Amino acid sequence: MSYKLRVEALQAWYGQHQVLKGISMPIRANTITAVIGPSGCGKSTFIRCLNRMHEVVPGTRVAGRVWLDGRNIYNGINAVEVRRRVGMVFQTPNIFPAMSIFQNVVAGLYLNGIRGRRQLQERAENCLQQAGLWEEVRDRLHDTAAGLSSGQLQRLCIARALAVEPEILLMDEPCSALDPIASIRIEELMRELKASYTIILVTHNMQQAARVSDYTAYLCDGELVEYESTPEVFIRPKDSRTENYITGRGADTRPL
Amino acid sequence: MDRLGAAGYRETNERDMGKSGISLYSGRWRQIHCRMMTGLCALAVLTLLAVLLIIMTYILLQGIPGLNWQFFTRPPAPVGLPGGGVYHAITGSLVLVGLACLIAIPWGVAAGIFLAAPRRPGPLAALVRFTADVLSGVPSITAGIFIYTLVVVRMHTFSALAGGLALAIVMLPVVTRNTEEILRLVPRGLQEAALALGISWWRVMLHIVLPTAARGVAIGITLAMAGVAGDPVPLFFTALNNNHFSLDLTQPMASLPMEIFRYAAGPFVTWHRLAWSGALVLIGIILLPMLLARIILPGYRIRR
Ligand SMILES: Nc1ncnc2c1ncn2[C@@H]1O[C@H](COP(=O)(O)OP(=O)(O)OP(=O)(O)O)[C@@H](O)[C@H]1O
Ligand SMILES: [Mg+2]
Numbered sequence: 001m002s003y004k005l006r007v008e009a010l011q012a013w014y015g016q017h018q019v020l021k022g023i024s025m026p027i028r029a030n031t032i033t034a035v036i037g038p039s040g041c042g043k044s045t046f047i048r049c050l051n052r053m054h055e056v057v058p059g060t061r062v063a064g065r066v067w068l069d070g071r072n073i074y075n076g077i078n079a080v081e082v083r084r085r086v087g088m089v090f091q092t093p094n095i096f097p098a099m100s101i102f103q104n105v106v107a108g109l110y111l112n113g114i115r116g117r118r119q120l121q122e123r124a125e126n127c128l129q130q131a132g133l134w135e136e137v138r139d140r141l142h143d144t145a146a147g148l149s150s151g152q153l154q155r156l157c158i159a160r161a162l163a164v165e166p167e168i169l170l171m172d173e174p175c176s177a178l179d180p181i182a183s184i185r186i187e188e189l190m191r192e193l194k195a196s197y198t199i200i201l202v203t204h205n206m207q208q209a210a211r212v213s214d215y216t217a218y219l220c221d222g223e224l225v226e227y228e229s230t231p232e233v234f235i236r237p238k239d240s241r242t243e244n245y246i247t248g249r250g251a252d253t254r255p256l
Numbered sequence: 257m258d259r260l261g262a263a264g265y266r267e268t269n270e271r272d273m274g275k276s277g278i279s280l281y282s283g284r285w286r287q288i289h290c291r292m293m294t295g296l297c298a299l300a301v302l303t304l305l306a307v308l309l310i311i312m313t314y315i316l317l318q319g320i321p322g323l324n325w326q327f328f329t330r331p332p333a334p335v336g337l338p339g340g341g342v343y344h345a346i347t348g349s350l351v352l353v354g355l356a357c358l359i360a361i362p363w364g365v366a367a368g369i370f371l372a373a374p375r376r377p378g379p380l381a382a383l384v385r386f387t388a389d390v391l392s393g394v395p396s397i398t399a400g401i402f403i404y405t406l407v408v409v410r411m412h413t414f415s416a417l418a419g420g421l422a423l424a425i426v427m428l429p430v431v432t433r434n435t436e437e438i439l440r441l442v443p444r445g446l447q448e449a450a451l452a453l454g455i456s457w458w459r460v461m462l463h464i465v466l467p468t469a470a471r472g473v474a475i476g477i478t479l480a481m482a483g484v485a486g487d488p489v490p491l492f493f494t495a496l497n498n499n500h501f502s503l504d505l506t507q508p509m510a511s512l513p514m515e516i517f518r519y520a521a522g523p524f525v526t527w528h529r530l531a532w533s534g535a536l537v538l539i540g541i542i543l544l545p546m547l548l549a550r551i552i553l554p555g556y557r558i559r560r
């Protein structure tokens with residue numbers, strides 16, 4: 001199996017505060033990798049470095065290399081191109097309030113110059129179907145998205161991210177605002193998407209990580225403590241810090 | 257208000273009630289304090305409303321009697337004769353402010369977008385912000401003198417063009433800063449969501465952030481417009497005034513503030529009445545786009 005993404009000695013700062021202290025991990029294509037760890041350990045920062053969203057915050061700095069299909073995303077590639085290939089779903093569903101549901105889904109295409117009506121409609125239907133939202137919104141595609149529930153909004157955001165056909169999907173606690181049923185739906189969705197995407201998932205929910213991911217990375221205080229296949233991490237964690245975190249013991253843990 | 261205040265105090269109350277059982281905010285005093293603060297707030301609001309109401313009614317009372325068909329359709333009557341209107345000044349103000357808008361709105365909004373964009377703050381942004389700050393600190397008479405030396409002296413005549421330029425200089429920094437402030441109110445998460453789709457920052461600003469904040473931006477622009485529409489100072493050295501109707505940009509042009517100034521400072525009671533009516537019309541012209549912006553443009557509530 002090939003590596004889609006290879007992170008090498010990644011360091012990140014907010015001002016003087018170093019958050020990532022040298023993380024190296026290869027990520028295989030068409031897998032789901034869960035990133036877990038205590039709050040504030042740098043999970044969000046880590047995945048934001050993978051599509052160059054970290055640098056959007058003023059006063060931040062990144063060092064190290066991230067190889068996407070053998071090309072360093074921090075060297076010689078335009079950030080806009082990187083983000084087109086590495087999509088992201090945020091913790092809170094940020095829909096564009098001035099746009100309809102349809103416009104939200106195709107925003108990434110439309111604003112990058114794809115204007116063919118038929119093409120956009122096809123893609124919108126396709127992505128909404130992939131995100132499991134099509135049946136619920138097919139009759140109100142041109143209404144504002146404000147009338148949707150949080151779970152629907154999150155799936156809309158996933159559809160929107162899929163519409164630009166990224167190769168990698170970064171998901172930062174996509175289910176933290178959702179009820180268990182909506183979360184399960186998104187997990188099912190991730191499993192389906194795995195066939196065509198490489199997914200990196202940040203989650204605080206240990207069961208979710210165990211259910212859905214192939215690999216699990218345990219991050220603590222900006223360092224990669226453990227990175228193995230998910231059963232390995234959950235059944236036989238090598239590091240006591242990982243074990244404590246997973247089982248909900250120890251000082252620096254926050255159960256679920 | 258009342259209930260919120262009471263709840264806040266209850267907490268303090270419980271914390272402060274030590275063993276002694278004495279509290280700063282016990283019972284009666286807490287109620288009195290709460291009432292006092294509510295009362296003060298109400299007083300401040302009422303004072304403001306009263307001042308506004310007095311000014312508006314006074315202008316209405318003084319201005320309405322002079323309003324008639326002639327007032328809107330005729331240029332001024334020759335000195336000493338009754339009647340006459342401010343037709344030439346209404347069109348003049350529209351032309352001058354229109355010219356200013358033509359320059360200040362595109363540049364100001366563009367600069368505001370640039371300043372609010374989710375990019376690393378570079379030297380250019382710092383320079384633009386500094387320039388806008390300096391410009392907005394410059395008294396409007398300076399804008400007039402500047403355009404006087406730059407345009408009027410070279411064209412050998414006062415002109416509407418010079419007036420529009422002077423107003424544009426006054427308006428530009430206000431539009432810039434208003435736009436920036438409003439765009440900054442759009443949550444970062446929205447910009448980031450758009451950037452993460454691989455959309456360049458200027459497209460994000462133009463197609464996602466700006467439409468979301470369109471109403472606020474438009475209101476900011478109308479406020480800047482209102483500022484220059486009522487200001488005669490930049491016009492003294494530039495458009496000057498004109499007793500006749502004119503649309504020639506290379507000639508002096510009348511404007512409402514200049515006419516109000518002339519009529520109010522004049523010796524005749526009829527002139528004073530014209531000044532009041534002119535002021536009323538000016539207020540109307542300023543309020544109209546503000547109301548339109550509020551009615552036409554949708555406001556979005558951003559869910560978090
Ligand atoms: N915009 C910011 N400015 C300054 N410091 C920040 C900023 N965002 C995050 N940090 C700091 O970086 C560290 C890591 O934050 P990060 O958001 O990556 O943590 P996280 O692991 O995602 O936490 P959580 O599980 O709570 O989401 C924290 O110590 C935080 O205080
Ligand atoms: Mg986080």
